[in-house]
Every structure is written in structure tokens, then in C-alpha cells.
Amino acid sequence: MNAPDRYERFVVPDGMQKVTYERDMKIMNAASFTIQREDHTIGNILRMQLHRDPNVLFAGYKLPHPLDYKIIVKVQTTSQSSPMQAYNLAINDLDKELDHLKAAVKEESMVYLITNASFDHTFQLALKGHFFNDLSFQKMYQSDLSLMESGCIRFGL
Structure with a gap:
């Protein structure tokens, strides 16, 4: 079959940079970033994040x-910013948003696992964050907490 191997879609070969930067010589404060082994998913997310920056005049991908x-x-920016600064800011903001999303999904998954388990009401309240600072509670439910943590690890949460 003439199709390339699947791993070629996402594995960056040795010696190739993931991101390269090229300044546009025709337009002031403009540049192109070539991102290897990515597709519309990252392109569209990055474009939308760049549009949130008030210093960005144009952001697009192909x-x-x-x-x-x-x-x-x-990326084209105003004179108060450079394309590299706008790109780095967008990447850092996306990183923070994804960390927040990961934490929210993990928290909600733990709440779901606990509310559907057969633990008593006090333990359910504790897992929702009400009693975690109470040492006597932690000692009393240590085995249940370790079981819950192992369940979260098993499910990748």
C-alpha cells in the first residue's frame, strides 16, 4: 500500500525541530511558524488563542x-508586541487552560466514582473537599482513600 506509516503523523524524526520560526520580510511584525507533525486540531486551537490577544492583528494557519x-x-502583531511574544503567550495560556481542564475532569471523575460507590455520607463529603484537612478523618478513612486513589490511577485520572 502507498500510504505512509501511521507513526509518521505524530513522531517528529531525529534532527527535525518541532517548531521553526521565519520572519516575514514583506510585512512589518509578521512571521510564520511551521509546526511539524500537527494538524487542524492544534492549528485551530492556536489560531483562536492568538485571536484573543489584543496585540494580534492577524492569525491564521494552513x-x-x-x-x-x-x-x-x-501571525501579524501591532508594534507593541512581536509575533514570537504573541505565539509564546498563546502557547502558555493554552497550557494553563489544559491543566485547568485536566484538573476539573479529574475532580469530577472522582466525585462521580465516590457518589456511585457504597461509602457512607461522611466519606462522600470528605471526597468533595469538606474534611481533607482533618487528621482524624484521614486516619479513619486511610484505607478507603488508598482504594479510591488506586481506582483513579487505574482509570488514568
Whole structure:
């Protein structure tokens, strides 16, 4: 079959940089970032995050070819910022948002697991954050807490 191997879609080869930067010589405060082994998912998220920055005048991306696993992100900023600063700010903001989302999903998953378990009401309140600072409670329910943590680890939470 002529199709490339699946791993080529996401594994960056040795010696290739994940992100390259190229300044646009025709337009002031403009640049292109080539991101290897990414597709529309990252391109659209990054574009939308760049649009949230008031110093960004233009942000767009393109996928040159479906079998060429890279995206090209173009950014133009005002004179108060540079494309590199806007790009770094967008990446850092997305990183914080994803960390927050991961924590929220983990918390809600733990609450779901606990509310559907057969523990008593005090233990359910504790897992919702009411009694975690109480040492006597922690000692009393240590085995239940370790069981809950092992269940979360098993499910990847």
C-alpha cells in the first residue's frame, strides 16, 4: 500500500525541530511558524488563542497538504508586541487552560466514582473537599482513600 506509516503523523524524526520560526520580510511584525507533525486540531486551537490577544492583528494557519504532516501558522502583531511574544503567550495560556481542564475532569471523575460507590455520607463529603484537612478523618478513612486513589490511577485520572 502507498500510504505512509501511521507513526509518521505524530513522531517528529531525529534532527527535525518541532517548531521553526521565519520572519516575514514583506510585512512589518509578521512571521510564520511551521509546526511539524500537527494538524487542524492544534492549528485551530492556536489560531483562536492568538485571536484573543489584543496585540494580534492577524492569525491564521494552513495545512499545505494532507500527507505533509505540518501546519504553517501566520501571525501579524501591532508594534507593541512581536509575533514570537504573541505565539509564546498563546502557547502558555493554552497550557494553563489544559491543566485547568485536566484538573476539573479529574475532580469530577472522582466525585462521580465516590457518589456511585457504597461509602457512607461522611466519606462522600470528605471526597468533595469538606474534611481533607482533618487528621482524624484521614486516619479513619486511610484505607478507603488508598482504594479510591488506586481506582483513579487505574482509570488514568
